[in-house]
Amino acid sequence: MIKKITTLPGDGIGPEIVESGKAVLQVIADLYGHQFEFQEGLIGGAAIDATGVPLPDETIERCQSSDACLLGAVGGPKWDQQPPHLRPEKGLLAIRQALNLYANLRPVQALDALIEESTLKPEVVSGVDVLIVRELTGGIYFGEPRERRTIDGEEGVVDTLVYKKSEIERLLHRAFQFAEIRGKHVTSVDKANVLESSRMWRECANEVATHYPSVTLEHMLVDNAAMQLIRQPKQFDVLVTENLFGDILSDEASMITGSLGMLPSASLNGTAFGLYEPVHGSAPDIAGLNQANPLATIASTAMLLRYSFGLLEEADCIEQAINQVLLKGYRTADLTNANAISTEEMTKAVIKEIKVAIHS
Ligand SMILES: NC(=O)c1ccc[n+]([C@@H]2O[C@H](COP(=O)([O-])OP(=O)(O)OC[C@H]3O[C@@H](n4cnc5c(N)ncnc54)[C@H](O)[C@@H]3O)[C@@H](O)[C@H]2O)c1
Ligand SMILES: CC(C)[C@H](C(=O)O)[C@@H](O)C(=O)O
Ligand SMILES: [Mg+2]
Numbered sequence: 001m002i003k004k005i006t007t008l009p010g011d012g013i014g015p016e017i018v019e020s021g022k023a024v025l026q027v028i029a030d031l032y033g034h035q036f037e038f039q040e041g042l043i044g045g046a047a048i049d050a051t052g053v054p055l056p057d058e059t060i061e062r063c064q065s066s067d068a069c070l071l072g073a074v075g076g077p078k079w080d081q082q083p084p085h086l087r088p089e090k091g092l093l094a095i096r097q098a099l100n101l102y103a104n105l106r107p108v109q110a111l112d113a114l115i116e117e118s119t120l121k122p123e124v125v126s127g128v129d130v131l132i133v134r135e136l137t138g139g140i141y142f143g144e145p146r147e148r149r150t151i152d153g154e155e156g157v158v159d160t161l162v163y164k165k166s167e168i169e170r171l172l173h174r175a176f177q178f179a180e181i182r183g184k185h186v187t188s189v190d191k192a193n194v195l196e197s198s199r200m201w202r203e204c205a206n207e208v209a210t211h212y213p214s215v216t217l218e219h220m221l222v223d224n225a226a227m228q229l230i231r232q233p234k235q236f237d238v239l240v241t242e243n244l245f246g247d248i249l250s251d252e253a254s255m256i257t258g259s260l261g262m263l264p265s266a267s268l269n270g271t272a273f274g275l276y277e278p279v280h281g282s283a284p285d286i287a288g289l290n291q292a293n294p295l296a297t298i299a300s301t302a303m304l305l306r307y308s309f310g311l312l313e314e315a316d317c318i319e320q321a322i323n324q325v326l327l328k329g330y331r332t333a334d335l336t337n338a339n340a341i342s343t344e345e346m347t348k349a350v351i352k353e354i355k356v357a358i359h360s
Contacts, residue, residue, distance in 0.1 A: 002035040003309055004066040006060065008095075010044040011079075012282025013292035013343075014072025019293035020347040021070050021301045027351050028305065028314050031358045039066065043095060044074025044088035044282075054091030060098050062083030063275070068308035070301060071277035073097075076284045088282075097137050100166065101267035101275055103174045104136040104246065105303070108233075108253040108263065113326035117258030117335050128238040128256050130184065130229075133175040134246025136267055138167045139197075141243050155312065161197050163242070168204045170270070175240035176212040184215045189225045189245055201242065220248055222249070229253050250279050259334040261293025264300035266307050274308045276300040286333075290342040293332040295322055298350055321353035 007022055009015040022038060029036045041059035043059060048054050053075070063069050074088040084090060085319065095101075110118065110128035118125040143160030150156060172188070179186045188205040190198035202219055209217040222245045228235060233256050241249065254260040263279035278296030286292055299322060306315035328351050333340035341349070 002037060004039065005036045005304070006039050006041050006062045006066040006069045006349075007060075008043045008071040009046070010072040010074040010282065011046055011076045012043070012073055012090075012284050012287040014046075014074065014282055016072075016288075016290065016292055016343050017278065017297040018072040020343060023347055024298050024350060025070075025146060025304075025319060026356070027253070027299050027331040027354055028311075028318065031250070031355065032311070032314055034311070034314075037320060040138050041069075043071070043075045043091045045076055045079045047091055048082070048086060048088065049207065050078060052090050054086065055094040058168045058294040060095065061094065063099060066273075068304045069275040070297070070304060071275055072297070073278065073280065073282035073350050075282045076287070082134075091139060095275065096140065096267060099267075099273070099275060100137065100269040102135060102137045103171055103268045103270075104134040104135060105268065105307075106132040106246070106263060106264045106279055107177075107252075107303075108132060108250070108256055110233075110256055111258075111262075111323055111326055113323060114258040114262070114335070116348060117331075119255045119258075120233075124231075124233065125256055128233045130233060130256075131178055131238045131241040132246060133171065133178065133238060134250065135163075135167070135242045136246075137243075138163050139243035152302060161195070163197050163200065165200065168201055168242075169208060170207055171199055172208040172209075172240060174268075175214050175238050176208055179215045179238040180212060181304050182188075185218070185237040186215055187220050187225070187236055187239045189220050189222050189239060189241035189249065191222050191245075192219070193221060197242070205240075205322060225249060226252060229256070255280060259293060261296050261332065261334045262299070264303055266300070266303040268307060269354045272310075273306050276304040276308075290344055291333050291340070292343045293334045294343050294347050295350075297331075298322060298347070317354055317357055318350070320357060321350045324353040324357075325349040 143162035192198040302318040
């Protein structure tokens with residue numbers, strides 16, 4: 001099987017962690033007899049520096065002509081003062097929109113090996129398995145107008161939250177479909193006590209729920225959800241929400257796992273194609289130091305194999321290898337204060353476990 005993968009390293013720690021993900025994919029290809037063809041694309045600050053724009057057309061074309069993409073992260077202080085259309089983050093938003101990647105899966109699993117590293121109590125964390133399904137191509141991230149303007153004679157600003165009903169419904173269907181094969185419970189998170197968009201979201205959730213009789217639906221206001229995620233995360237199975245709420249809640253939920261460096265994601269558009277990336281950003285504070293935790297990116301490659309290539313055994317193999325290295329006590333600096341290993345060492349440790357698993 002020949003599959004084309006476009007890597008988009010981006011900025012900060014992006015190139016380091018994408019290198020890790022690529023190395024793991026290559027080992028899987030070698031050991032299982034697959035052929036993965038890699039090509040690279042420019043995005044974010046790296047693209048701005050090289051071409052003047054955060055998402056060159058060539059990058060979109062490369063992604064469109066591949067079976068899946070693996071992205072590192074974009075952004076950094078170097079570009080923070082740029083106008084909006086010349087910011088690295090614009091490249092990320094634009095690729096999500098160009099490829100119609102509306103469904104963003106952000107699984108949050110508490111691994112037994114990291115129970116002690118979580119900021120929450122072991123009994124609260126143990127066994128947590130939440131799938132956050134975040135809407136990724138609509139909402140306040142993309143609505144127009146968005147501008148500075150004079151309001152009542154003074155300097156003001158406008159951002160706009162827009163959703164079409166069909167955009168909400170297609171995402172909710174995905175969430176319910178995942179719940180059907182998981183814990184059969186959907187928590188739809190909104191701010192229906194204030195926002196009209198949330199009131200429509202709630203109506204859509206109620207309607208979509210009628211198509212999935214085996215799944216229970218609960219509505220939760222986002223402020224309460226932020227608290228409940230920390231108080232009792234095991235009450236959640238699938239948590240579905242709009243773009244901005246999903247962004248914030250997933251970073252919060254990462255602390256259940258012990259580190260933001262542990263959270264993978266898949267961005268899907270309803271076809272087999274997907275873009276896979278860690279939930280975290282470009283971590284400018286540790287960029288280039290070989291300190292970043294590569295496990296979120298490596299876990300994203302497992303999602304890539306599962307969702308875009310249907311390679312379930314291979315995906316499981318990567319996830320088990322991650323578990324094994326953590327059980328053996330390997331930790332990058334985000335997970336320990338003592339005896340931290342480097343990005344490269346962690347990557348090698350995972351690859352070694354994959355090889356051991358396949359040869360045993
Ligand atoms: N998907 C993306 O490309 C993405 C996501 C979030 C933020 N960003 C961008 O990244 C830049 C920095 O943002 P930020 O500092 O708010 O968030 P961040 O996620 O980059 O970093 C937050 C903190 O977590 C740490 N961290 C993140 N990933 C880590 C890893 N793999 N291993 C170890 N530690 C890790 C960082 O060192 C930092 O202390 C900004 O320009 C932001 O816009 C990009
Ligand atoms: C960098 C930023 C645009 C992005 C987002 O808000 O979606 C990031 O925080 C993420 O979670 O992928
Ligand atoms: Mg985010």
